[in-house]
Amino acid sequence: MTEYPPFAVTVDLVVLTVREDELCILLVRRGVPPYHGRWALPGGFVGIDEDLADAAARELTEETGVPEPIGHLEQLGTYGTPGRDPRGRVVTVAYLALLPDLPPPVAGTDAAAADWLPVSRIADAELAFDHDVILAAGLERARAKLEYTPLATAFCPAEFTIARLRTVYETVWNRQLDPRNFHRKVTGTPGFVEPAGRVTEGDRGRPAQLYRRGSADLLHPPMLRPSVTRG
Amino acid sequence: MTEYPPFAVTVDLVVLTVREDELCILLVRRGVPPYHGRWALPGGFVGIDEDLADAAARELTEETGVPEPIGHLEQLGTYGTPGRDPRGRVVTVAYLALLPDLPPPVAGTDAAAADWLPVSRIADAELAFDHDVILAAGLERARAKLEYTPLATAFCPAEFTIARLRTVYETVWNRQLDPRNFHRKVTGTPGFVEPAGRVTEGDRGRPAQLYRRGSADLLHPPMLRPSVTRG
DNA sequence: AACCGTTATCGTCAACAGGACGAAAAGTTC
DNA sequence: GAACTTTTCGTCCTGTTGACGATAACGGTT
Incomplete structure (x- = not known):
C-alpha cells in the first residue's frame, strides 16, 4: 500500500434534536489546535481496523452517552477537498443523527465543552473546518427526509x-x-x-x-x- | 500526519444510461489483480492533491471520453469496511453518473475491456469487491431521484x-x-x-x-x- | 357544580390532482 | 387514399388536501 497516497480518514457527526420548539445541533468547542476554541461537529479519526459506521456510532455514544439503537444514524456525505484540514490530507465521512430530546452532553477528551445549540443562532464562519457546509447538508437532508x-x-x-x-x-x-x-x-x-x-x-x-x-x-x-x- | 492511520482513497463510478429501452451500466473488466478478469465499476485512486469530485470527473472522462458538463454527476456514498479490498485499507467514495446514450466506451489502462451492460443481466457475485452493493445503492438512488x-x-x-x-x-x-x-x-x-x-x-x-x-x-x-x- | 380555557379528534365542503380512456391532429407507410 | 403510428387535447370520476366548523375530554377557577 505504500505505492498509494496516504490519507487520514475521520468521521464527523451532524447530531440534530428538537428541544423546546427549536431545532438544535450538538457541537463541541475545540480544546486543541487547529481551530482551537471554535465550535465544531463532534468527530474523530477512524481506526485502521474500524468500520466507518462503527466509528460514527462510537463517536455518537462518546459524546451523548446514549446507546446506539436510539434514534437514527445514516451516512450524509464525504468531504475531502485538499486543504480543508491544515494538518494534512484528511477525508471526512459525515454522518447524520436524529435523536429525541436528551439530557445535556458531557465534554469529551479533545473538547473543552459540548452542548446543544439552536441551529438558527449559528452565525456564518463560526464553525471549524468546512463544518458549516456539512451542517447545511445535514439540515437539508433532514428536512427532505421528513417528507417521504x-x-x-x-x-x-x-x-x-x-x-x-x-x-x-x-x-x-x-x-x-x-x-x-x-x-x-x-x-x-x-x-x-x-x-x-x-x-x-x-x-x-x-x-x-x-x-x-x-x-x-x-x-x-x-x-x-x-x-x-x-x- | 504520521500519527494517524494511513488509508488509501479511491473513487468508483456507477454510470447509468438508457439505451434501447434498457437501463445500462458502464463496467470494466479488470485486467490486473485483485479480481482479475471480473467486471467492476470504473474507478481509481485519488491523487494526494486531487479533490474527490475532480477525481470522479476525471475517471468519468477517461472511461467515456465525454466532457464533464454532459449529464449529471453526484456523490453516492462512501464504503470503507475493513477487508473490502485485499490490498489493504481502502475507502472508496462512490459517485453516481447519469448520461444520455453514448457511443461504446474505450478500454482504459488497467481495464481489459469496458462496455455498457444491461443492469437486468448482472448476476449476483459477478462484480469485484463490494461493487454489487454500490450498484444497488446507485440504482435505488436513481429510481428515487426521478420521483422528485x-x-x-x-x-x-x-x-x-x-x-x-x-x-x-x-x-x-x-x-x-x-x-x-x-x-x-x-x-x-x-x-x-x-x-x-x-x-x-x-x-x-x-x-x-x-x-x-x-x-x-x-x-x-x-x-x-x-x-x-x-x- | 358551573364555567372557561385548552387540546384532541371528527366531520364537512370545495378545490385540485391523478388514473382511465375517448378523440382529434399530423405525420409515415403501403 | 387507406391504414397505421404517435402526439396532444379533453372528459369523467375518484381520492387527496387545505380551510375550517363542531364536538369531546381534560384541568383550573369561581
Whole structure:
C-alpha cells in the first residue's frame, strides 16, 4: 500500500434534536489546535481496523452517552477537498443523527465543552473546518427526509402523541401545520404510526392517544411541505 | 500526519444510461489483480492533491471520453469496511453518473475491456469487491431521484421529446406509464421542461414538440411511482 | 357544580390532482 | 387514399388536501 497516497480518514457527526420548539445541533468547542476554541461537529479519526459506521456510532455514544439503537444514524456525505484540514490530507465521512430530546452532553477528551445549540443562532464562519457546509447538508437532508420517510419519529421518544410529531415537523420545516389535517394525514398513511393503546395524562386539555413508530420506511403518500411555489 | 492511520482513497463510478429501452451500466473488466478478469465499476485512486469530485470527473472522462458538463454527476456514498479490498485499507467514495446514450466506451489502462451492460443481466457475485452493493445503492438512488427531481432529463440529449422522457421513466422504473397522463403531468409541472420551439422530423407518427430541461431542480408536485401499495 | 380555557379528534365542503380512456391532429407507410 | 403510428387535447370520476366548523375530554377557577 505504500505505492498509494496516504490519507487520514475521520468521521464527523451532524447530531440534530428538537428541544423546546427549536431545532438544535450538538457541537463541541475545540480544546486543541487547529481551530482551537471554535465550535465544531463532534468527530474523530477512524481506526485502521474500524468500520466507518462503527466509528460514527462510537463517536455518537462518546459524546451523548446514549446507546446506539436510539434514534437514527445514516451516512450524509464525504468531504475531502485538499486543504480543508491544515494538518494534512484528511477525508471526512459525515454522518447524520436524529435523536429525541436528551439530557445535556458531557465534554469529551479533545473538547473543552459540548452542548446543544439552536441551529438558527449559528452565525456564518463560526464553525471549524468546512463544518458549516456539512451542517447545511445535514439540515437539508433532514428536512427532505421528513417528507417521504417516517424519520420524524426518530426525534420522538418511543411513545409520542400526534401533536408531538407535529411540533417536530413544524420545528424542522419552520412552518405552521393545521393540527386537524396533520392528524388525519398521519393516521391515514399506512405504516407511519400505530396506536400504543395508552393516552397521556396530566397535561392541559384533552388527553391524547399515544403512538409508536410504524413499520413503513417510506411514506405513501409523502408529507409534502406546504407553501412551495406552485403554478 | 504520521500519527494517524494511513488509508488509501479511491473513487468508483456507477454510470447509468438508457439505451434501447434498457437501463445500462458502464463496467470494466479488470485486467490486473485483485479480481482479475471480473467486471467492476470504473474507478481509481485519488491523487494526494486531487479533490474527490475532480477525481470522479476525471475517471468519468477517461472511461467515456465525454466532457464533464454532459449529464449529471453526484456523490453516492462512501464504503470503507475493513477487508473490502485485499490490498489493504481502502475507502472508496462512490459517485453516481447519469448520461444520455453514448457511443461504446474505450478500454482504459488497467481495464481489459469496458462496455455498457444491461443492469437486468448482472448476476449476483459477478462484480469485484463490494461493487454489487454500490450498484444497488446507485440504482435505488436513481429510481428515487426521478420521483422528485428533473434528473430524468440527464438521460436525454439536450433536446428531447416527452415520449423520450417517458421511456426513461418506464425503463428506470420498469413500469408502463400512460402517454397522455404523463404528457399532462410533465408539461404541467413548473420548471420541469420548457419547449425548444422545434419539432422532430422523419419519425413515424405525428411530429413531436422538442423540449429542453427547465430551471427547477425539485419537482412540485413529484412524479410518484405508480402501483405502490396503498390503503 | 358551573364555567372557561385548552387540546384532541371528527366531520364537512370545495378545490385540485391523478388514473382511465375517448378523440382529434399530423405525420409515415403501403 | 387507406391504414397505421404517435402526439396532444379533453372528459369523467375518484381520492387527496387545505380551510375550517363542531364536538369531546381534560384541568383550573369561581
